[in-house]
Amino acid sequence: MPRVGPLVGEFFMNGDTACAEGAISAGCRFFAGYPITPATEVAERMSARLPEIDGIFVQMEDELASMNAILGASWAGVKAMTATSGPGFSLMMENLGLGVMLETPCVLANIQRAGPSTGLPTLVGQGDMMQARWGSHGCYSIIALSPSSPQECYQLTIKAFNLSEKYRLPVLIMSDEIVGHMSEKVVIPPPEDIEIFSRRKPTAVPEEYLPFEPDADLVPPMANAGEGYRFHVTGLTHDERGYPVMTAEAQDRLVRRLVQKIEQNKTDIIDIEEDGIDNAEVVVCSYGISARVSQFAVERARDEGIKVGMLRLVTVWPFPEETIRQISQRVKAFVVPEINYGQIALEVERCAGGAADTILVPNMGGSAHRPETIIDAIRGAVR
Amino acid sequence: MNRDEIILSGLGGQGIILAGYILGKAASLFDKKNATHIQDYGPEARGGACRTQVVISDSKISYPYIDNPSVLAVMSQEAYTKYSPRMRQNTVLLADEDLVKLKKSKHASLFAVPATRIAQELGRVAVANIVMLGFIIAITKVVSVEAMKKAVFESVPKGTEELNMKAFDRGYSYGLEKLKTVKGEEK
Numbered sequence: 097m098p099r100v101g102p103l104v105g106e107f108f109m110n111g112d113t114a115c116a117e118g119a120i121s122a123g124c125r126f127f128a129g130y131p132i133t134p135a136t137e138v139a140e141r142m143s144a145r146l147p148e149i150d151g152i153f154v155q156m157e158d159e160l161a162s163m164n165a166i167l168g169a170s171w172a173g174v175k176a177m178t179a180t181s182g183p184g185f186s187l188m189m190e191n192l193g194l195g196v197m198l199e200t201p202c203v204l205a206n207i208q209r210a211g212p213s214t215g216l217p218t219l220v221g222q223g224d225m226m227q228a229r230w231g232s233h234g235c236y237s238i239i240a241l242s243p244s245s246p247q248e249c250y251q252l253t254i255k256a257f258n259l260s261e262k263y264r265l266p267v268l269i270m271s272d273e274i275v276g277h278m279s280e281k282v283v284i285p286p287p288e289d290i291e292i293f294s295r296r297k298p299t300a301v302p303e304e305y306l307p308f309e310p311d312a313d314l315v316p317p318m319a320n321a322g323e324g325y326r327f328h329v330t331g332l333t334h335d336e337r338g339y340p341v342m343t344a345e346a347q348d349r350l351v352r353r354l355v356q357k358i359e360q361n362k363t364d365i366i367d368i369e370e371d372g373i374d375n376a377e378v379v380v381c382s383y384g385i386s387a388r389v390s391q392f393a394v395e396r397a398r399d400e401g402i403k404v405g406m407l408r409l410v411t412v413w414p415f416p417e418e419t420i421r422q423i424s425q426r427v428k429a430f431v432v433p434e435i436n437y438g439q440i441a442l443e444v445e446r447c448a449g450g451a452a453d454t455i456l457v458p459n460m461g462g463s464a465h466r467p468e469t470i471i472d473a474i475r476g477a478v479r
Numbered sequence: 480m481n482r483d484e485i486i487l488s489g490l491g492g493q494g495i496i497l498a499g500y501i502l503g504k505a506a507s508l509f510d511k512k513n514a515t516h517i518q519d520y521g522p523e524a525r526g527g528a529c530r531t532q533v534v535i536s537d538s539k540i541s542y543p544y545i546d547n548p549s550v551l552a553v554m555s556q557e558a559y560t561k562y563s564p565r566m567r568q569n570t571v572l573l574a575d576e577d578l579v580k581l582k583k584s585k586h587a588s589l590f591a592v593p594a595t596r597i598a599q600e601l602g603r604v605a606v607a608n609i610v611m612l613g614f615i616i617a618i619t620k621v622v623s624v625e626a627m628k629k630a631v632f633e634s635v636p637k638g639t640e641e642l643n644m645k646a647f648d649r650g651y652s653y654g655l656e657k658l659k660t661v662k663g664e665e666k
Contacts, residue, residue, distance in 0.1 A: 108504035108516075278543055279500055279516040281507040392542035467542060 100148050104286050111249040111276040112137035118253025119177050125151035126176040128165035133217045134273040135207040138179035159187035166202045167195050173320030177203040182211045193232030198329045199264040203256045207276040210461025220273040221461035222435035228268050229413050237358035240268040240413040242383040246280045258293040274385040309336040314357035366416050369408040376405030378477040380431045383409040390433050393470035420447035429477040433457035433470050483535040483621045484545040489554030491529045494608030499531030501630045506535040509626030515543035528557050550619050590618050597649050609643045610650035617654025
């Protein structure tokens with residue numbers, strides 16, 4: 097079979113395919129998954145591409161196993177990912193928590209469709225945003241990115257891998273059916289122009305290696321299996337050696353660090369896009385396909401003379417609390433269109449803390465917002 | 480802002496989605512414009528109503544959906560019934576004349592082509608979508624011929640390139656002939 101590397105050039109491809117190509121550019125060489133609409137195209141592309149580049153594709157028996165398989169691959173030293181949607185995302189929640197506890201770099205793409213349950217398998221939703229934050233049991237922090245275009249599916253998948261390697265945790269790509277199935281131009285740069293971050297390796301001699309002893313950024317260097325370092329990993333609360341310690345003190349130490357390694361590095365992690373915020377009376381805050389429709393609505397509202405800004409959340413988790421807090425001091429209201437009955441709007445409301453109103457523009461799923469619905473909400477907000 | 484909004488519609492299996500993809504690819508990669516391609520995706524993939532929406536613009540496209548198309552191509556009666564009420568006053572309507580019975584008087588700008596019949600003449604009914612693409616380009620010029628030819632060539636299954644190029648050319652010349660004889664409403 098001919099060996100080919102990452103693609104380079106301009107392509108007309110859909111978001112799911114671009115996500116797979118982003119993974120390959122990022123160095124992902126293992127994919128385990130179970131097909132589900134509208135995420136199947138990610139798996140399909142990976143199944144065609146990985147064998148060409150000495151990678152491994154496994155179609156697993158279900159989503160629980162898929163999530164576990166990528167954790168194992170990551171500990172073996174391979175960058176690994178899976179992709180799923182709604183019901184599959186629910187099934188992955190338990191082992192997502194295991195990935196957080198074991199501090200395992202990997203990427204999970206959720207191409208969101210409308211739920212609950214089987215819901216609308218082929219149609220758009222954004223109802224898993226809070227599940228992305230809190231879906232697994234226990235207390236932890238997570239990183240989630242939300243692409244608005246196929247080009248961004250490519251770029252954010254690379255970013256997701258980089259962040260997962262840097263902060264040692266599963267990183268979520270919270271895409272959606274429209275972005276996943278929409279085709280648009282995707283520019284793939286040559287490999288030497290792509291910034292790649294790989295996990296920090298231990299510098300200690302093997303006898304002195306403590307696999308869960310963090311550096312100053314609260315992230316422990318990570319040895320891969322077979323590199324001469326001994327380590328033990330467990331979902332139980334553990335100490336720096338990786339061995340179970342069943343005390344409140346060990347729990348406090350570990351869980352605080354798991355949360356703080358994200359919270360303390362927020363400025364490095366968070367990526368947002370602002371447009372015309374400075375003199376705005378109202379700011380529309382959105383993400384994914386909804387941010388795209390919002391941008392269209394914002395431009396129409398500006399044509400009517402309304403001073404309206406646009407804040408697009410590229411990083412959804414950790415939430416850009418400080419940005420919302422600062423903007424809330426200067427504006428009348430936030431308008432939050434999302435394809436659910438109010439999830440990110442709750443975060444905006446919390447951070448605005450009453451300084452500005454938060455107006456949810458809900459949509460139960462099945463299609464994107466009509467731009468007029470968002471324009472109406474903007475008009476209402478300035479009144 | 481120049482924004483072409485094209486809806487291609489018909490039945491699942493006619494290659495409607497692929498036709499839309501080729502159109503978007505031609506505009507985006509070879510004519511260097513902005514283009515989005517979205518598809519109605521669902522159980523209609525085999526035999527039911529099927530639609531694809533392509534937006535082509537000189538500026539950035541934030542909204543990829545089409546309410547009232549500037550170009551509407553229909554390859555089934557159901558698609559015609561479903562989408563023709565959404566036409567604007569100046570929408571260019573293109574139809575496979577053997578598959579769609581048109582209410583001629585209603586439309587300002589109507590062009591008919593026996594796309595499926597031409598495909599059959601070429602030996603494979605499957606290329607009717609490409610015949611239709613050639614026809615669309617001749618009539619509307621939403622994408623350059625050169626760009627379309629490149630996109631068709633790159634996008635069809637290996638081994639069928641020649642047949643598909645022939646199909647495109649047949650549709651295209653049929654369209655050019657049509658333009659000579661018909662202005663506005665189909666006679």
